[in-house]
Amino acid sequence: MAEPRDPNQAQRDMMENMRRMMSQFGTRPDPQAERVREQEEEKQRQKRKEVLSFDLKPKDVKKYLDRYVIKQEDAKRVLATAVCDHYNHVKRQREKGKSRHYVKQNVLMLGKTGVGKTFLIRSLSELIGVPFIKADATKFSETGYVGGDVDDLVRDLVHKADGDMELAECGMIYIDEIDKIAAPSNVQGRDVSGSGVQRGLLKIMEETEVPLRNPQDIQSQIQSLVEFQQKGKTTRPMINTRNILFIVSGAFEGLAAITEKRVKSLEIGFSSSAPKHIPKEDLFRASKTEDFIQFGFEPEFIGRLPVRVICDPLSAQDLYTILTVSEGSILRQYEESFRAYGIEIQFNDDALWEIAKRASNEGTGARGLVTICEKIFRDLKYELPSSRLKSFRLTREMVASPKKGMEELLQEEREEKIREIELEITEFEKIFSDKNGIAIEFDPKGRRAIQEHVLEESVQVKPFLENLLSNYPHGLELIRKKEPRHKYVLNQDVVKDPNHFLEEWIKNTYETGPIKQR
Numbered sequence: 001m002a003e004p005r006d007p008n009q010a011q012r013d014m015m016e017n018m019r020r021m022m023s024q025f026g027t028r029p030d031p032q033a034e035r036v037r038e039q040e041e042e043k044q045r046q047k048r049k050e051v052l053s054f055d056l057k058p059k060d061v062k063k064y065l066d067r068y069v070i071k072q073e074d075a076k077r078v079l080a081t082a083v084c085d086h087y088n089h090v091k092r093q094r095e096k097g098k099s100r101h102y103v104k105q106n107v108l109m110l111g112k113t114g115v116g117k118t119f120l121i122r123s124l125s126e127l128i129g130v131p132f133i134k135a136d137a138t139k140f141s142e143t144g145y146v147g148g149d150v151d152d153l154v155r156d157l158v159h160k161a162d163g164d165m166e167l168a169e170c171g172m173i174y175i176d177e178i179d180k181i182a183a184p185s186n187v188q189g190r191d192v193s194g195s196g197v198q199r200g201l202l203k204i205m206e207e208t209e210v211p212l213r214n215p216q217d218i219q220s221q222i223q224s225l226v227e228f229q230q231k232g233k234t235t236r237p238m239i240n241t242r243n244i245l246f247i248v249s250g251a252f253e254g255l256a257a258i259t260e261k262r263v264k265s266l267e268i269g270f271s272s273s274a275p276k277h278i279p280k281e282d283l284f285r286a287s288k289t290e291d292f293i294q295f296g297f298e299p300e301f302i303g304r305l306p307v308r309v310i311c312d313p314l315s316a317q318d319l320y321t322i323l324t325v326s327e328g329s330i331l332r333q334y335e336e337s338f339r340a341y342g343i344e345i346q347f348n349d350d351a352l353w354e355i356a357k358r359a360s361n362e363g364t365g366a367r368g369l370v371t372i373c374e375k376i377f378r379d380l381k382y383e384l385p386s387s388r389l390k391s392f393r394l395t396r397e398m399v400a401s402p403k404k405g406m407e408e409l410l411q412e413e414r415e416e417k418i419r420e421i422e423l424e425i426t427e428f429e430k431i432f433s434d435k436n437g438i439a440i441e442f443d444p445k446g447r448r449a450i451q452e453h454v455l456e457e458s459v460q461v462k463p464f465l466e467n468l469l470s471n472y473p474h475g476l477e478l479i480r481k482k483e484p485r486h487k488y489v490l491n492q493d494v495v496k497d498p499n500h501f502l503e504e505w506i507k508n509t510y511e512t513g514p515i516k517q518r
């Protein structure tokens with residue numbers, strides 16, 4: 001008989017086994033995983049090489065932006081130049097080492113909603129092939145945990161670069177709604193969180209080292225532990241922000257008024273002539289650093305944003321051009337989603353003008369185009385894929401009243417389908433007559449009943465009728481023996497219940513004479 005086992009010994013054995021399993025798990029390399037990792041690394045190396053062999057000229061960059069972004073000529077020129085400067089510097093620095101004199105070309109963009117600020121930066125990052133992160137400045141002030149959140153932006157870049165730290169270190173960080181963290185000095189009880197966030201950003205905008213692993217994050221802690229187990233030590237990888245380009249943007253409501261006031265007071269002070277009127281759209285361009293400080297930015301913060309870019313409002317004409325010319329036009333998206341169902345869409349020029357005008361009235365820049373198009377296409381996208389429509393043309397009337405437009409479109413499609421069904425019924429009658437030597441014909445109500453069934457159930461006419469009349473060759477033969485006719489007419493009752501109708505017909509023919517035929 002086996003000895004009863006000592007429970008403590010059993011536990012010790014189990015622990016030892018687990019330790020052995022864990023150590024195997026940790027050290028034995030999996031060749032498959034190893035290969036995948038090598039391929040990934042090669043891909044990253046290639047990408048890095050591309051980015052770091054940057055050799056575009058500002059005009060090349062502007063030309064690329066022109067394909068997507070309409071208007072905003074100044075913005076495109078200034079951004080193209082700043083970006084070329086920055087990435088040439090990154091390249092030079094990697095070849096020759098750090099330069100002391102370089103001032104980073106961080107960008108401040110001003111412009112109303114939907115005029116292309118994010119779109120510009122996204123297009124730029126795609127061209128250059130660097131990772132790109134977008135965040136809202138308001139997110140930081142809400143949490144109150146300033147330092148951590150701002151650092152997370154830098155860590156997100158590493159995620160975007162699939163873990164490639166070198167690539168992440170020359171990425172772009174775009175922070176929107178930057179005007180929301182202004183802390184106006186003329187407001188009583190200064191908005192501390194606003195200036196706190198500005199200070200948090202200052203650090204990473206210039207140069208700092210951000211730990212790749214967030215000390216607050218459990219997952220990062222586990223990673224460190226695993227590393228310690230495998231290698232006997234932990235590393236603390238750091239991301240340097242020196243070469244990360246920062247772009248911040250906002251609508252800056254109220255800045256124009258500050259600038260206007262300053263300009264007016266200057267002119268009153270220095271000349272006797274009446275203050276010159278500056279058109280509203282030029283006020284942003286006339287804004288100076290002191291206006292931004294008055295608006296609520298710390299001098300050190302605004303000082304680290306040397307490149308100022310103004311995006312102008314978009315007119316109805318601009319919106320029309322965006323629809324028709326921009327490679328990023330939302331129309332491409334609709335074309336694609338209809339094409340997925342085999343439907344081609346075409347646009348009347350007056351329909352596009354109507355969309356542009358309506359979008360312009362929304363007052364949300366090019367975002368208005370999305371709102372208007374979504375209204376127009378909502379029902380069409382739902383209904384048309386199930387119709388047999390293979391193409392349609394968007395008209396001005398459809399833009400003005402999408403529901404009515406769609407009903408007319410579907411009605412047209414229905415009428416065409418009905419014409420086709422009519423032809424197929426006639427063809428079936430002929431085939432039936434030829435094959436069985438008995439002529440049949442559906443009366444108008446019978447035809448309508450077939451149409452309705454075919455349309456509602458989406459069935460094919462021929463198989464449906466073959467099945468419907470499967471007993472008729474034989475049944476009609478019986479009837480013909482007693483009541484020979486040139487042609488037998490079938491009505492809607494045949495469509496409803498073919499066999500019951502046929503039985504009654506035969507019964508009547510043999511008992512009381514034929515049922516009434518036309």
Ligand SMILES: Nc1ncnc2c1ncn2[C@@H]1O[C@H](COP(=O)(O)OP(=O)(O)OP(=O)(O)O)[C@@H](O)[C@H]1O
Pocket residue numbers: 068069070071072111112113114115116117118119120176251322326328330365366367
């Ligand atoms: N100038 C433009 N040329 C072409 N398309 C544009 C332009 N401006 C905006 N768009 C289109 O409108 C969409 C929204 O624009 P975007 O996100 O760039 O606005 P924004 O200026 O960043 O606004 P917000 O201040 O609300 O963030 C873009 O994705 C793009 O499709």
Ligand SMILES: [Mg+2]
Pocket residue numbers: 117118119176
């Ligand atoms: Mg934006």
